[in-house]
Amino acid sequence: MASILIIDDSESIRDLLGEFLGGNGYDVAVAKDGEDGIDLLKRQKFDLYLVDLVMPGKGGVEVLREVKNLSIGVPSIVITGNGSIESAVNAIRLGAFDYIQKPFNLEALRITVDRALDHQRLQKENATLKKQLGEKYGFRNFIGNSPRMQNLYRIIEKISDTDSTILITGESGTGKELVAKTIHYNSSRADHPFVPINCGAIPRDLLESELFGHEKGAFTGAVSARVGRFELANFGTILLDEIGELPFALQVKLLRVVQEREFERIGGTRTIKVNVRILAATNRELEKAVAGGTFREDLYYRLNVIPLHIPALRERDDDILLLFDHFMNDFCNKRKRPLLKVSPEARNLLLGYRWPGNVRELENAVERMVILNDSGVVGVDDLPEHIRASAGGNGTPRLPSASDTLQSDIRVPAPWTASGINMNAVLDDLERTLIVQALERSGGVKNKAALLLGLNRTTLLEKIKKMGLTT
Ligand SMILES: Nc1ncnc2c1ncn2[C@@H]1O[C@H](COP(=O)(O)OP(=O)(O)OP(=O)(O)O)[C@@H](O)[C@H]1O
Ligand SMILES: [Mg+2]
Incomplete structure (x- = not known):
């Protein structure tokens, strides 16, 4: 119910307006002069106030000015005697929403009051909406810690307001x-x-x-x-x-x-x-x-x-789990259920998958898990079939396959001669290339490189040693 304060020195007007507005479903309070009115406005929240322009002590214009200075964001309607249009206009300049004239046409008064309240409501809604939008499209919901995304944010910040x-x-x-x-x-x-x-x-x-x-x-x-x-x-x-x-x-x-x-x-x-x-x-x-x-x-x-x-998700694996947790939080909150836990094997699969549909695909996958999972723990079996399939279903990340764009990173030398090819040498070369690439992608973290290659850590370490790679 909207609450309205009436500030008027005349008791009969306070009664008249109070009864009329109260009868129309508003919650009405009254003040007998400007001083009282300001006091009430400071202490209590109103949706609108009506103020008489001419009162002994503080007049309407002074009340408007003071309320404005106090930054109390309440709209106002000014009550004027017949013929004092000029001061009414003045009051509107000071920010009053509208004015009403004595003697009152009560129907017109109701319409003015409704309009003022509507206006106020719209303004509030707008402000909330803007705030929500601001939050939604601020950087807080823009997830990504990888250097490439950080770099992107910096550029976006610089160019936005141009x-x-x-x-x-x-x-x-x-x-x-x-x-x-x-x-x-x-x-x-x-x-x-x-x-x-x-x-x-x-x-x-x-x-x-x-x-x-x-x-x-x-x-x-x-x-x-x-x-x-x-x-x-x-x-x-x-x-x-x-x-x-x-x-x-x-x-x-x-x-x-x-x-x-x-x-x-x-x-x-x-x-x-x-x-x-x-x-x-x-x-x-x-x-x-x-x-x-x-x-x-x-x-x-x-x-x-x-x-x-914007780099593809697989080019910024640092962000995969971060985004995963972000969406998990989001969907669990929305569905009011406790956060799902994710088994380490499932996490590895998520990290190793190449995400051709990028962040949207990840978002959808998480939503699906949150909806379908009853146990509270996401294991390998709860992941979408194609993600499991990409790793052979055993919890180890997939190896690059011919259909991957990763393929373009791998140059397979083809030193065929009339007498054939030294296959072992070619394979050694390829192996070395892949290991170097995996180490680059993992920022030198061998555990992660091993995951990326589908090898266990000791095998990778042996190979690194055998090849004499310095890491
Ligand atoms: N860095 C990020 N942080 C959080 N959410 C993200 C991020 N990047 C994308 N998303 C979410 O992923 C989904 C897909 O993003 P968006 O629609 O902007 O992609 P797009 O590049 O326009 O895709 P398309 O080319 O298919 O139109 C959206 O729900 C978006 O909010
Ligand atoms: Mg789009």
Whole structure:
């Protein structure tokens, strides 16, 4: 129930308003002068106060001023006598929400009161929402301790509050959209919209109208005018997701917006200017599309002002368990169940898996475990089949297989001659290469390198010794 304080020196007005508002379901308190009113406002929380402009001692304007100085965030409505509009306007300048005139039209009074309360509620909701968003897209929920992610945060911090166009690249599920939102909500545009559009998910013939809008009758089916995403994002940020999928024909039009921040709606003649920060994201290698002639080079350079690459999850194994614990916390909290424990074997499997779907895949895997697990402990058998399969199901991490991109790290020499090949020498070479790579990936930690290679620690140590590798 909303609570309202009435500050008026006239007893009959206090009674009249008190009875009327009380009868309309409000919780009403009264004060007989300015001094009393301020005192009550300091001690008690109200949703609104009504204050008479002319009172002996402290008048309405003084009350408004003092409440403002005390930063008590309560909206106010001023009560004025007939004809004192000028001081009422003055009161509004001081921050009063509105004024009502004596003699009262009670219905009008109720509407004004409702409006003031609505306004206050919306403002509060907005503030909470913003705070939640700020928390959600602050760096606190951006998990990652690996040097590469730390480096990424530093760059994001530096570039967020600029208007530079940024091209965010990374495999699917690495967090491109999260990065885009973080940039927006850490910029001075945060109070304005963040508008994402997935250029790959919208049919080609609709995409142009989605982006730029159309006028009524612009094409069959355009029964009314429509505002496009660029206009919706005015003063905010637009994320052109999967930009690599943008049809060639639309690339010229986009180039103009990127360069001039202006365009026309389809079927329109009026040039629309917007103030929008442009972020683009893709999991494709745009350079290749440029080389192949499917993506305009000029657009590519305009978008790629600041490139931001998010490494794949397998390239930052330090983060796997960290993210795992983060999601585990999150899902268990949401489902109000105690944290699941994870057996060391299961952890090893998680560490060794190559996570082609990156953070999203990990997030989904954890959610699944939290939902399906009854025992409170996640063992190897509770992991998704494909994760187990990747390690042969025995709790040891998988070896790189031909389908892995890791393969590209491994150069197998092929010194075939007419008489054949020295297989042992080639295998020794390969073995040495793999061990060196595993040690690099594990930062020299031999236990972890052994896990990565699917060897036990002593075997690895023997090999290192035999090969004379210095570590
Ligand atoms: N560093 C991180 N910390 C916490 N959560 C993350 C992190 N990176 C990604 N996520 C979460 O992983 C999921 C996938 O992220 P997001 O949608 O941003 O990826 P994407 O790169 O846009 O993927 P796609 O290319 O498939 O669209 C989201 O739920 C996101 O909140
Ligand atoms: Mg995305």
